[in-house]
Amino acid sequence: MNASVVGSGYVGTTLSACLADMGHEVTAIDIDEETVERLNGGEARIHEPGLGPLLSAYAGGRLQATTEHVAAAETDVTFLAVGTPSNPDGSIDASILLAAAEDIGRAIADKDGYHLVVVKSTVMPDVIDEEVIPQIEAASEKTDGEEIGVAVNPEFQREGSAVRDFMEPDKIVLGTDGDERALDILAELYQPLVSDWEVPVVETGRREAAMIKYANNAFLAAKISLINDLGNVCKLFDVDAYEVADAIGLDDRIGEQFLRSGVGWGGSCFPKDTAALVAGARAAGYEPLMIEAAVELNDRQPERLLELLDRHVDVEGKRIAVLGLAFKPGTDDIRGTRAKPVIEGLLARGADVVAYDPLAAETMAEEFPKIEYAESAAEALEDAHGAAVVTDWPEFADLDAAFDAMANPVVIDGRRIVERRRGIVYEGLTW
Numbered sequence: 001m002n003a004s005v006v007g008s009g010y011v012g013t014t015l016s017a018c019l020a021d022m023g024h025e026v027t028a029i030d031i032d033e034e035t036v037e038r039l040n041g042g043e044a045r046i047h048e049p050g051l052g053p054l055l056s057a058y059a060g061g062r063l064q065a066t067t068e069h070v071a072a073a074e075t076d077v078t079f080l081a082v083g084t085p086s087n088p089d090g091s092i093d094a095s096i097l098l099a100a101a102e103d104i105g106r107a108i109a110d111k112d113g114y115h116l117v118v119v120k121s122t123v124m125p126d127v128i129d130e131e132v133i134p135q136i137e138a139a140s141e142k143t144d145g146e147e148i149g150v151a152v153n154p155e156f157q158r159e160g161s162a163v164r165d166f167m168e169p170d171k172i173v174l175g176t177d178g179d180e181r182a183l184d185i186l187a188e189l190y191q192p193l194v195s196d197w198e199v200p201v202v203e204t205g206r207r208e209a210a211m212i213k214y215a216n217n218a219f220l221a222a223k224i225s226l227i228n229d230l231g232n233v234c235k236l237f238d239v240d241a242y243e244v245a246d247a248i249g250l251d252d253r254i255g256e257q258f259l260r261s262g263v264g265w266g267g268s269c270f271p272k273d274t275a276a277l278v279a280g281a282r283a284a285g286y287e288p289l290m291i292e293a294a295v296e297l298n299d300r301q302p303e304r305l306l307e308l309l310d311r312h313v314d315v316e317g318k319r320i321a322v323l324g325l326a327f328k329p330g331t332d333d334i335r336g337t338r339a340k341p342v343i344e345g346l347l348a349r350g351a352d353v354v355a356y357d358p359l360a361a362e363t364m365a366e367e368f369p370k371i372e373y374a375e376s377a378a379e380a381l382e383d384a385h386g387a388a389v390v391t392d393w394p395e396f397a398d399l400d401a402a403f404d405a406m407a408n409p410v411v412i413d414g415r416r417i418v419e420r421r422r423g424i425v426y427e428g429l430t431w
């Protein structure tokens, strides 16, 4: 099948490369010339394990990139995979998506025959009905359900395992409102995944599909916040929250994943998607208490880490190491990272912050240009009066003798990654 993908970021690049690997002809369309040039050269502007080999195998062959939206008219189906950032009030800024919808509408205006547009970007249900579909219809002068179809097919991949998550998904959600032509195209497109992995396919309405994505992320974020809340209680009673989590996770109704307690969740989507749900619900006259509590608890965890540090060290004027800056290991992405509030709290206390991250130091330096960045965890720990561990980079598990070089070996671990050992004052956030 011939597919086009608008937007070559985290989601669009993974989608393009994986569809090519599944045997489809793919046209990746991005407004950024450098992104397009790199893609045609077999290179992505994002780091994702497994993406490199796919791009070098298919770029210039089954996978072609371009800045020309009109190329979409030569394909059977177009995915919209552009960003949907937050407005200051937490609601979604759909302007990038609407601009892409307009670009595609214009591109297919003269096309003979049916064209399917699939929304991959995360947006609230009302935006699909009230803005995206009317925009495509207006720009193409075609009617939804007649010459064109619009489907909603949310993406559940994680950064750091995007290719594997895409190729071996837990589910595929197809929101079509029962449009048979749309379902046939999507069934053919995803057929290799469905038959290889017996993936459940959820056929549903477009509004429901959009909400499933938000509900999925809100549930996962709230699950982490709940284990963090329980973990904070565990700490008060000198109980190890990880032992508790391992045990409750054995109950199938709870499940073992996403029970790692600590300094909280970050990333490009949990903060944005929970904020959008809260803003949407409030605008519609409902106070979504559980989701608001999940967000509030998440905002408090970094302060708890700092309070634990305060119990052992007066950080004012002291060198304090922050280990880990990325929102999770395996990425240089610092969006929503808990390291920001930790650094801000340390600076507010008058500490001299020295930070280390194997990938994210350069991006963090744009936000905090005045703090020191070490070349290694050992260098950050040297002469430090305390250390706050914010990201669970595996290399932190191997730290040992480096702690001996600290001026005052206090380690507050926000991720349960450092080994408790003799000679250091070690505190876990929830254990």
Ligand SMILES: NC(=O)C1=CN([C@@H]2O[C@H](COP(=O)(O)OP(=O)(O)OC[C@H]3O[C@@H](n4cnc5c(N)ncnc54)[C@H](O)[C@@H]3O)[C@@H](O)[C@H]2O)C=CC1
Residues within 6 Å of the ligand: 006, 007, 008, 009, 010, 011, 012, 029, 030, 031, 032, 035, 081, 082, 083, 084, 096, 099, 100, 103, 120, 121, 122, 123, 155, 156, 157, 158, 159, 268, 269
């Ligand atoms: N990052 C992630 O892991 C996940 C993201 N999502 C959702 O997927 C959507 C896309 O997210 P990302 O891939 O992270 O975004 P991104 O910001 O990494 O990439 C978006 C790309 O779209 C391009 N673009 C913008 N306007 C365009 C236009 N009119 N025509 C062509 N290209 C255009 C940009 O140049 C950029 O390369 C968002 O709604 C996000 O919430 C969903 C699941 C996972």
Ligand SMILES: O=C(O)[C@H]1O[C@H](OP(=O)(O)OP(=O)(O)OC[C@H]2O[C@@H](n3ccc(=O)[nH]c3=O)[C@H](O)[C@@H]2O)[C@H](O)[C@@H](O)[C@@H]1O
Residues within 6 Å of the ligand: 155, 156, 157, 158, 159, 160, 217, 220, 224, 257, 258, 259, 260, 261, 262, 264, 265, 266, 267, 268, 269, 270, 327, 328
């Ligand atoms: O919509 C999205 O963009 C994506 O958001 C998350 O994926 P991602 O943000 O890439 O990363 P996760 O692995 O979910 O981690 C998010 C945050 O939660 C934290 N986390 C995760 C798991 C856990 O047990 N405890 C915990 O604190 C991580 O450290 C990280 O800061 C979801 O897991 C994906 O399904 C979704 O597609």
